[in-house]
Amino acid sequence: MPDPNGFLRYDRRLPARRPVPVRISDWREVYPPAGEELIREQATRCMDCGIPFCHDGCPLGNRIPDWNDLVRTGNWDAAVESLHATNNFPEFTGRLCPAPCEAACVLGIGGGQPVTIKQVEVEIADAAVARGGLRPRPVPAPTGRSVAVVGSGPAGLAAAQQLARAGHAVTVYERDDAIGGLLRYGIPDFKLEKQHIDRRLAQLAAEGVQFRTGVDVGVDVTAEQLRAEHDAVLLACGALQGRDTPETPGRQLRGVHQAMAHLVAANRVVAAAGDGRPALAVLSDGTPIDAAGKHVVIIGGGDTAADCLGVAHRQGAAGVHQLDLYPEPPQTRDAARDPWPTWPWVLRSYPAHEEGGERVFAVAVQEFVDDGTGQVKGVRIAEVSVEKRDGRRIVTPLPGSERELPADLVLLAIGFEGTEQQPLLEQFGVRRNARGAVDARPDWQTDADGVFVAGDMHRGASLIVWAIAEGRAAAAAIHAYLGGVGELAAPVDPARQPLAAR
Ligand SMILES: Cc1cc2nc3c(=O)[nH]c(=O)nc-3n(C[C@H](O)[C@H](O)[C@H](O)COP(=O)(O)OP(=O)(O)OC[C@H]3O[C@@H](n4cnc5c(N)ncnc54)[C@H](O)[C@@H]3O)c2cc1C
Ligand code: SF4
Numbered sequence: 001m002p003d004p005n006g007f008l009r010y011d012r013r014l015p016a017r018r019p020v021p022v023r024i025s026d027w028r029e030v031y032p033p034a035g036e037e038l039i040r041e042q043a044t045r046c047m048d049c050g051i052p053f054c055h056d057g058c059p060l061g062n063r064i065p066d067w068n069d070l071v072r073t074g075n076w077d078a079a080v081e082s083l084h085a086t087n088n089f090p091e092f093t094g095r096l097c098p099a100p101c102e103a104a105c106v107l108g109i110g111g112g113q114p115v116t117i118k119q120v121e122v123e124i125a126d127a128a129v130a131r132g133g134l135r136p137r138p139v140p141a142p143t144g145r146s147v148a149v150v151g152s153g154p155a156g157l158a159a160a161q162q163l164a165r166a167g168h169a170v171t172v173y174e175r176d177d178a179i180g181g182l183l184r185y186g187i188p189d190f191k192l193e194k195q196h197i198d199r200r201l202a203q204l205a206a207e208g209v210q211f212r213t214g215v216d217v218g219v220d221v222t223a224e225q226l227r228a229e230h231d232a233v234l235l236a237c238g239a240l241q242g243r244d245t246p247e248t249p250g251r252q253l254r255g256v257h258q259a260m261a262h263l264v265a266a267n268r269v270v271a272a273a274g275d276g277r278p279a280l281a282v283l284s285d286g287t288p289i290d291a292a293g294k295h296v297v298i299i300g301g302g303d304t305a306a307d308c309l310g311v312a313h314r315q316g317a318a319g320v321h322q323l324d325l326y327p328e329p330p331q332t333r334d335a336a337r338d339p340w341p342t343w344p345w346v347l348r349s350y351p352a353h354e355e356g357g358e359r360v361f362a363v364a365v366q367e368f369v370d371d372g373t374g375q376v377k378g379v380r381i382a383e384v385s386v387e388k389r390d391g392r393r394i395v396t397p398l399p400g401s402e403r404e405l406p407a408d409l410v411l412l413a414i415g416f417e418g419t420e421q422q423p424l425l426e427q428f429g430v431r432r433n434a435r436g437a438v439d440a441r442p443d444w445q446t447d448a449d450g451v452f453v454a455g456d457m458h459r460g461a462s463l464i465v466w467a468i469a470e471g472r473a474a475a476a477a478i479h480a481y482l483g484g485v486g487e488l489a490a491p492v493d494p495a496r497q498p499l500a501a502r
Helices: 036-044 053-055 064-072 077-086 088-094 106-111 117-130 156-166 195-206 225-227 260-275 304-315 423-427 463-479
Strands: 147-150 169-174 208-211 234-235 255-257 295-299 319-323 358-360 363-370 378-391 391-397 403-406 409-412 451-453
Touching: 036 064, 036 117, 036 169, 053 064, 064 077, 077 117, 088 195, 088 463, 147 156, 147 225, 147 260, 156 169, 156 195, 156 463, 195 208, 225 234, 225 423, 225 451, 234 423, 255 260, 255 451, 260 304, 260 358, 295 403, 304 319, 304 409, 319 363, 319 378, 363 391, 378 409, 451 463
Parallel strands: 147 169, 147 234, 169 208, 234 451, 255 409, 295 319, 295 409, 319 358
Antiparallel strands: 363 378, 378 391, 378 403
16 A cells, blocks of 8 residues: 655655766766665655556556555565566666656646656666666577567567567667667767666577677668568667758758767767777768867757767867757646646756756757858858648748857757668568658558568657567567467557647
8 A cells, every 4th residue: 555645745856966067077877876765755655546647658558656666665676577567678768768657647737746757767677787687587498480670779679578588589680780779879878878788688698689780681681581581570770860951051061960970979989988999989981070179059959969968068069059940848838738648848958958058949040151161160040930831830030030150060950750761671572651660550560471660660760668668569469470379568559659638
C-alpha cells in the first residue's frame, strides 16, 4: 500500500546538476547519482493511482507505480525486475527520455509537480549494475531459426535481445565501427557515458547475440545474401537523412555543416581520448569542425541543437547563438492547446542552456555571409512570423528587422527527412513513403515478406523510448512469423501514436 500522503509531505526534487564551470571542463554526465534517501523520498510521492495515466504517456507500458512503491520500501531487487519486465534498456531512457510519463502524471494536473519518474528509473537501472551487474538471462534451447538485424540503435538492440531470449540466433549488422546507433556517436557523453552501452552489449553478447560492425548492408553484403543466410530480417536503420537548406545563399561556404557531422566528429574524439589521440574534432577528410575559439551559430531548437550547444561549450567556443524559427514557447502548459495528459508545447531548457549561449526566437536565416575567401564569417537573420496555410508553413520576414551575427562555424540542426536513400532499400524491395519513412503492415512486415522494420526508420525521427517499444513489438512479430512458442511482449502496434488532444 503506497503512502497516500507522500506528495503532500514532499515537494518534487531532483539531484543538483554538477556545477557549470566544472562540468564544461570535462565530458562526463551532467547529473550525479541522486542518493538513496532522495530517491526513496521522491518515489514516496507516487499515489499509485487507480488509473495510472503515466502508463498512457509511456509507449513501453512501464509499471511505474509498482517500481515507485518498491523503491519507497527499499525493495531494490524487485524494483530492478519490475523495471526490466517492460524495458530492455532503462539506463538509456532513464538518462535521455524527455519523459512523456511525467507529462501524463496525475500529480501534474493544473500545473502541479509530477513524480520524478525518470530519475527513479535511472536510479533503479544503476542499482542493477551496483548490485551484481547486468547478469545475462538464461536462454532457452536454440530454435534453429536465425534473424538478421540491420542497424544497432536502440530499436535494433531491443529486438535483438528479445529474439535471443526466445532462442533465435541473432546477428546485428552495423555499418559503423561501433555498436549503438545514435546512442554511440550521436548523443554526447555528457548526456550518456558510453560505458552504459558497453555493459549492455556485454549482456547481449553473453545471451548469444552476434555483432558484426563495419558492414554496410546493401554495399558490403547484399540483401539477397542476408536473406539466404537468415530466416527473417529486421531493418532498424534509423532516420538519419539530415534536412538541409540548399536555397539559402552561402550554404556552400566553408564552415557551414550539418549538426550531425559536428556531433559525430566530437563524440569520436571523446571516444578516442582514452587512447591518447589528439583532441580537435575533424571530419573524416580532415576538415576541422571544432568550435574552439569560434563564434558558433546553431540553427534549430531540438535535441540535436541542444547537444551541439553543450559540445560547443566543452570545445571552448568564443560565443554561441542558437536560432529558432518559432516564437518562444510558454513556460507552462497551455491547457486550452495541450490539455493534460498530452505532451505540452512549453519552453524546454536543457542543461546545455544553463551553460551559456544565447537563444534567439522567431528568426530565419536570410544568408550565410562570405568573408571573401569562401569561409563563412556571419549569418544574416531576420525576425519572422510563421503561420500554417492549407497545411503549408508560411514564413514571413519582418521588413527592416535584418541583422548579422558573427559566425565561423554554422551548424544545421533543422531536423531529419526520414531514413536515408541507400542501396539496401531497393535490394530488399522496400520504399520510402512521403515522410521518408518505411511503412509497416500491422504485423511489422514491410512490402517484402519476411522483412520487418522498426524504430526511426519506420516512425521517422523520434525518441529512444519509441525505438525500444517498436523493437520489442517487431521482435514479437518476428517470433510469431518464425513459429516460435508462446508470445513475446508487444507494447505498441505500428499505428500507435503519442497521446495527443487532436
Ligand atoms: C543528436 C541527437 C540527440 C538525441 N537525443 C535524444 C534524447 O536525448 N532522448 C531521446 O529519447 N531521443 C534522442 N534522440 C533520438 C534518438 O536517438 C532516436 O530516436 C533513436 O536513436 C532511434 O533509434 P533507432 O534504433 O531507430 O535508430 P538509430 O539510433 O539511428 O540507429 C540506426 C543505426 O542503423 C545503422 N545503419 C543504417 N543503415 C545501415 C546499413 N545499410 N547497414 C548497416 N547499418 C546501418 C546506422 O549506422 C545506425 O547505427 C536524439 C537524436 C539525435 C540525432
Ligand atoms: S500518474 Fe503519477 S502519481 Fe499516479 S501512479 Fe503514475 S507516477 Fe504515480
